[in-house]
Amino acid sequence: MAKSPKLRTVEKYKPPYKLNKFPNNFAVGLGREVVYLLASRGKKARLEGQDWEEVFARLVGADWKPSNVGLDDVVLEQMAWGAKTVKNRRPSTVSKIRLISGRNSPVYSFGDKEISECDPNELGEKVLSIWNERVSAIRKHYKHLRTVVLVKSNDLLELAAFEFETILYPADQYWWQWNERNNLEGYSLSEDRHIFTWQPHGSQFTIIEDVPKERLAIKIQEPPQLDRDAVLESIKFDPSWVEVL
Numbered sequence: 688m689a690k691s692p693k694l695r696t697v698e699k700y701k702p703p704y705k706l707n708k709f710p711n712n713f714a715v716g717l718g719r720e721v722v723y724l725l726a727s728r729g730k731k732a733r734l735e736g737q738d739w740e741e742v743f744a745r746l747v748g749a750d751w752k753p754s755n756v757g758l759d760d761v762v763l764e765q766m767a768w769g770a771k772t773v774k775n776r777r778p779s780t781v782s783k784i785r786l787i788s789g790r791n792s793p794v795y796s797f798g799d800k801e802i803s804e805c806d807p808n809e810l811g812e813k814v815l816s817i818w819n820e821r822v823s824a825i826r827k828h829y830k831h832l833r834t835v836v837l838v839k840s841n842d843l844l845e846l847a848a849f850e851f852e853t854i855l856y857p858a859d860q861y862w863w864q865w866n867e868r869n870n871l872e873g874y875s876l877s878e879d880r881h882i883f884t885w886q887p888h889g890s891q892f893t894i895i896e897d898v899p900k901e902r903l904a905i906k907i908q909e910p911p912q913l914d915r916d917a918v919l920e921s922i923k924f925d926p927s928w929v930e931v932l
Contacts, residue, residue: 700830700831702831703748706833707901709848713747714905716745717742717903721734721846722907722910726911726912727913734837734839735772739837740753740761740770743761743835744760749761749763750762756789756821757769757788758822759825759829761835765829766833767825767828768832768833768835768850770835770837771836771837772836773838774839774840775839775840777840777845778840778846778847779845779904779906781838782897783895783896783897784838785884785893785894785895788818788892790889790890791818791890792890795890807863808862810863810885811861811862811871811885812863814885814892815856815873818892819855819856822853822855825853832852833850833853834850834853835848835849835850836850838898846905846907847902847904848902849902849903851896861873862874870886871885871886871887872884873885881895882895883895
């Protein structure tokens with residue numbers, strides 16, 4: 688991929704911390720949040736997209752502002768993050784993950800009708816252009832834009848977190864083909880590596896990301912589950928708190 692040029696407007700504002708160098712106590716704070724989640728909800732506990740957005744915002748001292756676009760859910764001054772979660776058996780060692788990155792519909796955005804008859808490279812260029820337009824629109828408001836990913840085991844006892852810069856993808860650096868499932872796949876010209884998948888049914892756009900070795904990885908000891916009656920007693924619950932309308 689071509690090297691990005693230096694931009695004076697970006698360099699004037701320094702991010703609160705370097706990429707993937709999370710603030711002090713971030714790891715303990717993340718573990719604390721998940722321990723509370725497991726203690727209060729037990730084995731049925733879930734940590735999904737919006738939960739992670741809220742938790743991450745709290746840990747870095749930012750504002751949680753859920754976005755329809757999904758690229759600027761967390762905001763701190765002139766910086767924004769999109770926050771995503773993905774499941775994996777081994778968050779601490781996984782090397783690649785697939786991130787669902789929105790619904791890119793050429794039918795909606797360009798008025799295309801017969802997708803199956805489109806040239807795959809022309810269609811892939813349109814799919815990427817929708818992504819690039821979204822990223823460009825967000826970058827008009829923020830000097831820095833990142834994606835922060837939480838990789839989680841099914842039981843939430845092993846987690847990994849990492850970031851990457853949310854970038855534009857120049858269409859002339861990729862080629863596209865239909866796979867056996869009639870999904871469109873995008874490959875980098877320089878490495879001939881599979882990078883994107885786009886599904887005609889639902890228009891789901893997926894980006895395959897490398898997980899950096901310098902990820903934050905933690906393991907959590909499973910906590911005992913809170914007793915519901917004990918919690919209600921500790922807050923002195925009274926039936927008068929419930930009003931039947």
